[in-house]
Amino acid sequence: MYQENDSDAAILWDDVLALLEGRGLPAATLAMFRSCQALSLDDEALHIGTSMGFAQRRIAQQSEIIEEALAEAAFEPLSVVVELIKGREPKPIETGSTITAAELGAMDTSISGGRSTVVQEAPAPAPAEPVSPEGRRRSNPLFEEVPEGGSKLTFDRFVAGEENMLALDAAKQVANGENKSYNPLFIYGKSGLGKTHLLRAIQNYITSNDPSRLCIYRTAGDFVDEYVNAMRDEKAALPRHALTRHYQDVDVLIIDDIQNMSTALGSIRFFFETFNYLTSHGKQVVLAADRAPSQLGMGDSLFDERDTSRMDSGVTVSIQVPDYELKLNLVNAFYERMKADAEAEHIVGMEGTISEESRKLMAERSGTNIRIIEGFVQSCLMLATQRERQGTVISREDILRTAAQKWPTGQRIITIEQIQKAVETYYDISHTALIGSKRNKELMEPRHVAIWLTRELTDNTLADIGKKFGGRSHATVKHSIAWVDDLKKQNRVFHDRLDLLHDNITDAAQ
Numbered sequence: 108m109y110q111e112n113d114s115d116a117a118i119l120w121d122d123v124l125a126l127l128e129g130r131g132l133p134a135a136t137l138a139m140f141r142s143c144q145a146l147s148l149d150d151e152a153l154h155i156g157t158s159m160g161f162a163q164r165r166i167a168q169q170s171e172i173i174e175e176a177l178a179e180a181a182f183e184p185l186s187v188v189v190e191l192i193k194g195r196e197p198k199p200i201e202t203g204s205t206i207t208a209a210e211l212g213a214m215d216t217s218i219s220g221g222r223s224t225v226v227q228e229a230p231a232p233a234p235a236e237p238v239s240p241e242g243r244r245r246s247n248p249l250f251e252e253v254p255e256g257g258s259k260l261t262f263d264r265f266v267a268g269e270e271n272m273l274a275l276d277a278a279k280q281v282a283n284g285e286n287k288s289y290n291p292l293f294i295y296g297k298s299g300l301g302k303t304h305l306l307r308a309i310q311n312y313i314t315s316n317d318p319s320r321l322c323i324y325r326t327a328g329d330f331v332d333e334y335v336n337a338m339r340d341e342k343a344a345l346p347r348h349a350l351t352r353h354y355q356d357v358d359v360l361i362i363d364d365i366q367n368m369s370t371a372l373g374s375i376r377f378f379f380e381t382f383n384y385l386t387s388h389g390k391q392v393v394l395a396a397d398r399a400p401s402q403l404g405m406g407d408s409l410f411d412e413r414d415t416s417r418m419d420s421g422v423t424v425s426i427q428v429p430d431y432e433l434k435l436n437l438v439n440a441f442y443e444r445m446k447a448d449a450e451a452e453h454i455v456g457m458e459g460t461i462s463e464e465s466r467k468l469m470a471e472r473s474g475t476n477i478r479i480i481e482g483f484v485q486s487c488l489m490l491a492t493q494r495e496r497q498g499t500v501i502s503r504e505d506i507l508r509t510a511a512q513k514w515p516t517g518q519r520i521i522t523i524e525q526i527q528k529a530v531e532t533y534y535d536i537s538h539t540a541l542i543g544s545k546r547n548k549e550l551m552e553p554r555h556v557a558i559w560l561t562r563e564l565t566d567n568t569l570a571d572i573g574k575k576f577g578g579r580s581h582a583t584v585k586h587s588i589a590w591v592d593d594l595k596k597q598n599r600v601f602h603d604r605l606d607l608l609h610d611n612i613t614d615a616a617q
Contacts, residue, residue, distance in 0.1 A: 123173065156190045282313060365403070560608065
């Protein structure tokens with residue numbers, strides 16, 4: 108039986124979080140910890156709760172590091188118990204904003220001749236109380252009915268794996284409105300990994316299951332266009348004050364590819380004016396980008412540190428590139444769905460059969476872009492149908508040829524020397540140190556990374572790679588590859604670093 112000591116539990120959990128934040132843990136891990144609430148404290152354990160089953164399992168795996176901080180904060184050894192809870196109100200996460208909605212409502216920035224001009228206007232009037240969900244939608248021109256084709260972008264049709272499970276669970280939490288602390292929810296990852304599918308799934312779920320909430324999906328390009336048109340003159344179809352009023356009436360605002368807003372200063376200011384108003388009034392914001400919030404302010408971007416910190420003030424989760432297991436799940440899921448959809452919609456040319464062994468080959472030869480994998484499966488299914496009409500089956504050569512068309516390799520040749528040079532430059536070490544025999548900590552990571560990138564970006568055998576790295580054995584090369592594979596799943600900072608190096612090498616080779 109728990110002791111009723113909730114206030115002490117909350118204070119202790121806050122101290123534990125403060126200690127954990129100073130230990131350099133990945134941001135996604137810290138976000139999971141912050142999403143938990145303290146339940147109770149007894150003589151043996153601190154009980155914390157989360158409403159996400161996946162998070163419960165992941166946090167339980169981190170119990171050792173939590174208990175170290177717990178012992179430091181409580182001045183005695185205590186266990187941590189992670190419980191799955193339902194129906195509790197999570198602790199809200201501060202947005203970090205220091206500007207009030209009223210202050211922002213009186214400010215606007217437009218672009219004129221390359222200079223920023225501040226335009227004063229009266230704060231927008233409060234939106235009228237809706238008569239009904241249907242009437243509210245009709246009165247807000249921002250609302251668009253979900254197109255019929257968009258209904259396929261649902262949670263049920265999203266293929267889950269370890270690389271995207273946390274993002275999927277977080278999106279579901281936002282969609283069902285259970286967890287108010289996931290605000291903003293920021294999902295990032297390379298193009299083609301399923302970010303838009305998750306955003307549209309949130310929109311589809313809310314529109315179908317909770318019409319009382321007004322949900323708006325926009326790409327950053329759409330948002331910028333609306334703002335520019337509204338700023339042209341008061342005779343615009345939706346002038347500035349009306350655009351402000353309609354956006355402030357939204358319950359869930361979803362902005363996709365927000366990195367494409369980075370050079371539109373007026374739109375950035377209008378977005379954060381809207382952002383502050385919505386979050387301060389308990390409304391939900393969901394954002395997606397091709398990089399983490401901290402990276403959005405780099406280069407010629409007009410996002411400043413205050414902007415990026417606000418985007419990173421809620422829960423930030425990444426979607427990583429799929430490994431073989433997830434690619435096989437994707438191939439199988441796309442194959443089964445395409446056949447089922449073709450039968451239901453009477454589409455000819457998709458009734459062929461692809462064996463399980465052939466689908467494994469397709470997964471081995473697939474790249475990491477999920478959209479392209481889907482197109483690859485469709486091409487193979489159509490080819491399988493043609494082969495069956497000719498009295499044969501789709502062959503290994505058919506699959507290899509189709510894969511080569513989807514992911515051509517002849518356009519660039521990457522050498523081991525190029526990879527080694529890129530890693531040496533990034534980590535500021537010499538070539539001798541990279542391939543040498545010294546095993547100090549400062550050299551192990553770049554050496555493992557260079558070997559992993561060589562395996563990823565070239566066709567060299569493990570034995571060939573070992574020769575280029577100081578005559579290392581086959582087993583040593585395998586150890587380096589496994590070391591990187593494990594760490595990139597656990598450490599978001601390392602995963603981003605690896606992605607950056609990978610992109611720098613492939614971009615330079617084109």
